[in-house]
Amino acid sequence: MGSSTKGRTIMEVGADGVALITIINPPVNSLSLDVLHSLKESYEQALRRDDVKAIVITGSRGKFSGGFDITAFGGLQGGKIEQPKPGYISIEIISETLEGARKPSVAAIDGLALGGGLEVAMACHARISTSTAQLGLPELQLGLIPGFGGTQRLPRLVGLSKALEMMLLSKPVKAEEAHTLGLVDAIAPPDELVNTARQWALDILERRRPWVASLYKTDKLEPLGEAREILKFARIQARKQAPNLRHPLVCIDAIEEGIVSGPRAGLWKEVEAFQEVLQSDTCKSLVNIFFAQRGTSKVPGITDLGLVPRRVKKVAILGGGLMGSGIATALILSNYPVILKEVNEKFLQAGIGRVKANLQSRVKKGKMTQEKLERTLSLLNGVLDYESFRDVDMVIEAVIENISLKQQIFADLEKFCPPHCILASNTSTIDLNLIGERTKSHERIVGAHFFSPAHVMPLLEIVRTQKTSPQVIVDLLDVGKKIKKTPIVVGNCTGFAVNRMFFPYSQAAILLVERGTDVYQIDRAITKFGMPMGPFRMVDLVGFGVAIATGIQFVENFPERSYKSMLIPMMQEDQRAGEATRKGFYVYDNKRKASPDPEIKKYVEKSRIISGVTVDPKVSLSLSLSQLPTHIKGKLRSHVFANDCIWTQLMKLSDKDIVEMIFFPVVNEACRVLAEGIAVKASDLDIAAVMGMGFPPYRGGIMFWGDSLGSKYIYSRLVEWSKMYGEFFKPCAYLTERAAKGASLSAAMEQAKSRL
Numbered sequence: 001m002g003s004s005t006k007g008r009t010i011m012e013v014g015a016d017g018v019a020l021i022t023i024i025n026p027p028v029n030s031l032s033l034d035v036l037h038s039l040k041e042s043y044e045q046a047l048r049r050d051d052v053k054a055i056v057i058t059g060s061r062g063k064f065s066g067g068f069d070i071t072a073f074g075g076l077q078g079g080k081i082e083q084p085k086p087g088y089i090s091i092e093i094i095s096e097t098l099e100g101a102r103k104p105s106v107a108a109i110d111g112l113a114l115g116g117g118l119e120v121a122m123a124c125h126a127r128i129s130t131s132t133a134q135l136g137l138p139e140l141q142l143g144l145i146p147g148f149g150g151t152q153r154l155p156r157l158v159g160l161s162k163a164l165e166m167m168l169l170s171k172p173v174k175a176e177e178a179h180t181l182g183l184v185d186a187i188a189p190p191d192e193l194v195n196t197a198r199q200w201a202l203d204i205l206e207r208r209r210p211w212v213a214s215l216y217k218t219d220k221l222e223p224l225g226e227a228r229e230i231l232k233f234a235r236i237q238a239r240k241q242a243p244n245l246r247h248p249l250v251c252i253d254a255i256e257e258g259i260v261s262g263p264r265a266g267l268w269k270e271v272e273a274f275q276e277v278l279q280s281d282t283c284k285s286l287v288n289i290f291f292a293q294r295g296t297s298k299v300p301g302i303t304d305l306g307l308v309p310r311r312v313k314k315v316a317i318l319g320g321g322l323m324g325s326g327i328a329t330a331l332i333l334s335n336y337p338v339i340l341k342e343v344n345e346k347f348l349q350a351g352i353g354r355v356k357a358n359l360q361s362r363v364k365k366g367k368m369t370q371e372k373l374e375r376t377l378s379l380l381n382g383v384l385d386y387e388s389f390r391d392v393d394m395v396i397e398a399v400i401e402n403i404s405l406k407q408q409i410f411a412d413l414e415k416f417c418p419p420h421c422i423l424a425s426n427t428s429t430i431d432l433n434l435i436g437e438r439t440k441s442h443e444r445i446v447g448a449h450f451f452s453p454a455h456v457m458p459l460l461e462i463v464r465t466q467k468t469s470p471q472v473i474v475d476l477l478d479v480g481k482k483i484k485k486t487p488i489v490v491g492n493c494t495g496f497a498v499n500r501m502f503f504p505y506s507q508a509a510i511l512l513v514e515r516g517t518d519v520y521q522i523d524r525a526i527t528k529f530g531m532p533m534g535p536f537r538m539v540d541l542v543g544f545g546v547a548i549a550t551g552i553q554f555v556e557n558f559p560e561r562s563y564k565s566m567l568i569p570m571m572q573e574d575q576r577a578g579e580a581t582r583k584g585f586y587v588y589d590n591k592r593k594a595s596p597d598p599e600i601k602k603y604v605e606k607s608r609i610i611s612g613v614t615v616d617p618k619v620s621l622s623l624s625l626s627q628l629p630t631h632i633k634g635k636l637r638s639h640v641f642a643n644d645c646i647w648t649q650l651m652k653l654s655d656k657d658i659v660e661m662i663f664f665p666v667v668n669e670a671c672r673v674l675a676e677g678i679a680v681k682a683s684d685l686d687i688a689a690v691m692g693m694g695f696p697p698y699r700g701g702i703m704f705w706g707d708s709l710g711s712k713y714i715y716s717r718l719v720e721w722s723k724m725y726g727e728f729f730k731p732c733a734y735l736t737e738r739a740a741k742g743a744s745l746s747a748a749m750e751q752a753k754s755r756l
């Protein structure tokens, strides 16, 4: 993270007597402490000067402000940057100096006014914006609450319900809506923005327009009883949607304080609460994710070469199955003309049908109009041969995982596509060198690994071989950004980054079940930890066929650390293949509601016998008293509560143990991925885990979370389990070394063996 000593404001006084204060802190004019001090000084100067009658605040280069400087959070949290005294910014600068000034001020907003940026604007006596401006308080997505008076002023400007929606969902509004809501007073063209604001400020001065201090507005606030009901509902929703998160409730408390006890009390409550949430693990984790996400497109040795992405005007996709149709949907939604090739008319129509259905579901959800659907769909052309491939700039192959089929396709592509065309494969497992073996085009062969459903999931793994040219990667990074994916660039290996981490995740869960832990207890513990679903519910969702196929890849490539089990193949043989067959680890009703199935025990017992393992009292939930050694039984019987039930309690693995036994092997594998140079930086694995696996972002990603527990602790637990349960848990060399040094897992490596 950078230093907070940056940025400034400048002030120019016009002949009209209006002082124009401009915030300058590229790239988004964030409010560093320096900017805030300078803003205060500019204001004080403007207030002192007799030739200044009114003030306009704006941001340089078409951006008002992206809010408080996020790069300063690390320093403030770690004590490296001195905290301003409580209330200095929110009360002294924003409320007293700006809002309480005896000269009127107007915010001229172009581009964005987010977080602290909007809070400064709300303290002005009016706001004028351009039609493309975006305004919002997205602090909650960083684990924070608004800290410069936003919890008090926004409800007073737009009403409580809308303010709660904007804050709790971190959802900005566009200028037009902001105008309707009363957050913006007028909309002006960009070249007239500042002049309109100047005139508005003079109009306020001369009482031709109202002089409004937002903090004391009451007309938009609901009556107290109604407000309390709205807040009560918001609390219920917040608890339901994010049971592990406290800061949304803290935000609601600050809003309530202002409504019940008045805005000054609300401001002070906000000041205290902001300090508290700033120091929270949630905030540190979410800030890590913010920077990690922006860091994925900075690839050393690739994006620092000064290459300019070539324009991709047309894309061809091979295969209209689930993946191919999802990828086609993502591309046409971002206005790329797409050719979809299939092997026969029937498959082609089915593929086009899937794309239509994907779009239709957006219409149903109100995210798209029927008219937009028609326009978007007109970008898709179905074909059965390669003739129209002669002018495409990129091809994405998304056929089944069959090596010889893919080799044939790539040989054909080399013949039909122009020489500059990028040849991408959506394979999730097969070596790209093998796929391109029958071509001479290795420098333009690349992996574009999407996640299902491809038009929804935010991650794109860009897989490069040693021969893939940097230009091709830069091009694909650009396409990824345009189709709103977060791309991570990884090296070529079985499973790349995400599936490499997924394997131990599901294998650890099966190991635990064979040792006696309950399937549903595992899913509950993992969901409570924050995953969208547990490992068994997930296997049901992806289907046992896929789980077995990818499992085989892992067992073949990494036999020494694979936990081999027949549980899933055995269930599949019995026609239990997951949600699609209505039966897997759960049974499903017509509405796809999952219920536990006692029958599962039968399969677990069989697979336990095949694996040659026994129930381990340390992990078992269902051990009965009769199974205990006599001396322990005796001791327990002497206890007044000694019965099967209490024994079950004693033997039960805690949720914490389950989480660690399932996720520490994932951390271990992530360490290998990093040590092998498959991922270039730990933060890319944080993003891979959050966006590819559903790892809770408020835990900061897999490596960040690992570091929060410490390499020594993870190492010692893995050693303990590897003694009991074998190689599967054995810590890798990287983890062992980091633990020995007491070093963090994420810190840059001294000598990465980059495979890239």
Ligand SMILES: C[C@H](O)CC(=O)SCCNC(=O)CCNC(=O)[C@H](O)C(C)(C)COP(=O)(O)OP(=O)(O)OC[C@H]1O[C@@H](n2cnc3c(N)ncnc32)[C@H](O)[C@@H]1OP(=O)(O)O
Residues within 6 Å of the ligand: 027, 028, 030, 031, 066, 067, 068, 069, 070, 071, 112, 114, 115, 116, 117, 119, 138, 139, 142, 144, 145, 146, 147, 148, 150, 294, 295
């Ligand atoms: C007390 C207050 O209430 C607390 C606060 O204000 S907390 C801050 C609230 N503000 C936010 O949450 C906004 C966060 N920023 C964003 O959402 C987006 O960056 C944006 C909408 C402003 C711009 O998006 P986009 O144009 O896609 O560019 P994006 O790549 O995200 O950002 C451009 C650069 O600005 C940086 N940046 C963005 N917002 C920043 C901020 N508030 N502080 C410091 N740097 C910021 C990014 O890190 C990135 O840096 P890089 O080029 O070195 O990677």
